[in-house]
Amino acid sequence: MPPRKTSRPPPYAARQNRGGVQIPYQVRSLLRRERLRMIALVILSFLTFLWLIGRIGGESGSTAAAIIGTGPDVVIVTVLDPKADAGWIEKIKKNREDYAKRHGYLTFFPENDRYDLKNSPSSWAKVPAMRHAMTLNPSSAFFWYLESTTLIMEPSLPLTSHVLASSTLEKSMIVNQPVVPPDSVIKTFGNLKGDRIDLIITQDKDGLALSSFVVRNGEWAKYFLDAWFDPIYRSYNFQKADTHALEHIVQWHGTILAKLALVPQNQINAYVTGPANQENGQYRDGDLVANFPGCDKEKRNCADEMKPFFDIADRKARGLD
Template identity: 45%
Template sequence: MQFALPPRRSPNSLPGAHSSRLPLYRRKQLKTVAIFAVAILTLLYLVSHLFFSSSTSIGAPAGTAGVVIVTLLDRQSLSQSYIDKIIANREDYAKRHGYTNFFASVSDYEEAISDDPRSWALIPAVRHAMAAHPKSKYFFHLSPHALIMNPTTSLKSHLLDRTRLESVMLKDVPIVPPDSIIKTFALEEKDVDFILTQDSEDLSPSSFILKNGDFARFFLDLWFDPLFRNYNFAKAEIHGLDHIMQWHPTVLARTALVPQRMLNAYSKDSSGASLDGSYKDGDFVIRFPACDEGKAQDCDELDPYYTMWWKKAKGS
């Protein structure tokens, strides 16, 4: 009987002699490919990250307004004729400079503010404007008891330009006048996200500019926190802001104070203006604080200034 014999092997060949070289070579190839792949993926990540950062650093793409003017109207306490004047003032200014208006009603936020003073509604109103205009760069909140008196002046030339802002911001001054131990920082324009004024007693959020971005959303959420709203501050959101600025350096480090007349001049009949904070002809904005406290549906103090503005608007 014959049995099949296994094929003979060459005396010089050892099991796996050829196959051992091939996997080693392939491993080197794969290692090289993996290194290149990781390098390419890292590069793509960095490029995409930089692009994403620049796109969310708040430019104003074509077709979007660089500035949104936010006006919160309490239609339950203001007459329609008064509201019409405020709207006309804002619309004229926005049309001149390519800005967008966002008119909100306090009643839209009654559920959010619950039993809190109605003035707290300015915060969700600004948040609402940001959600409605996510690509706009700046949000300019302006009290309904204020008029833009210099219609030809753009916010950029007046305040937002880098050189301009850095030259007028108040440095090393008490946050809450007259003698708060917490003082403003010396900032560069690129580090500023929040611009506002103060009067003789407090910060004055009736008129402020907020730059769109992560800080803005964080700041508005912090300011509207129930902890502050339930604290029963005498001046509600104003004293809440005073507190935040003095106890939260993260916010203060992004905030620029400017002289009152640049953004929030008080009428001569209103008390509480800071030194040189009362309106003078040519100022950008005039505000009527007494109207916030009045019960009447019309603010008679506004009428002569509205006539002055109307003549300027028609003549320019």
């Protein structure tokens, strides 16, 4: 009795095609795989084409198409309290606007109740305000945060050459300095190039001083501001809220410290009153910024304390001094 035929052909079985040529099973399997691979490549190429078309079309009218550096060099950001004296607020805005107009910069004045801070202190509003300003002005290169307790006192000094130029920054940055004075073991780097700095800030007697700082636009800036504004830090109940949160992340995250430059306090943040840096923090005539830290608290009056400085800054803005 002959053996039964199996339903499975032997591995090297050949099949006759229409022309009578025997095609081995292995060859047919290889051809089938190649055909499937070609189909997959065609589909993938088509999907890639559609993605590129959508990306090009989507970016043509979006902020993603903006080229950093093609817009105004600097955007000045000041967060305002809508409950503050209206006359004083107008003077603060005019102080920035006069300076910005003179140098081709822009200004941005959001109110501190515009952002959902989740019951955090209102001082946190500076962080989303900076992020907001970047969204509105994606082609600007630098964003200068100025607290409402500060005044620009030397309207003729452009921030770009006074602080931001790489050569100026390399000469003025303070290296190997404890981030939190006097004895923090974490110190500023000593080998940074000016064009690699993305965060420019000062330090008063107590620590980092956030009344005036500059952030360079870019992906790192977005990462930095988002990290700083993390809900974990806002809910941690730091004694000085956003200030202590920043000191924490600067000391614990090398990716932030590696982009930070400390500059002398009187370069962009000199104190008229308050805990000024003993070496370079006290305001003197000729400094770009005069700061009155805490004048909006402790039963003090910013408008009264600033009045003589408003008059001086206004006279200089009009070219009378």
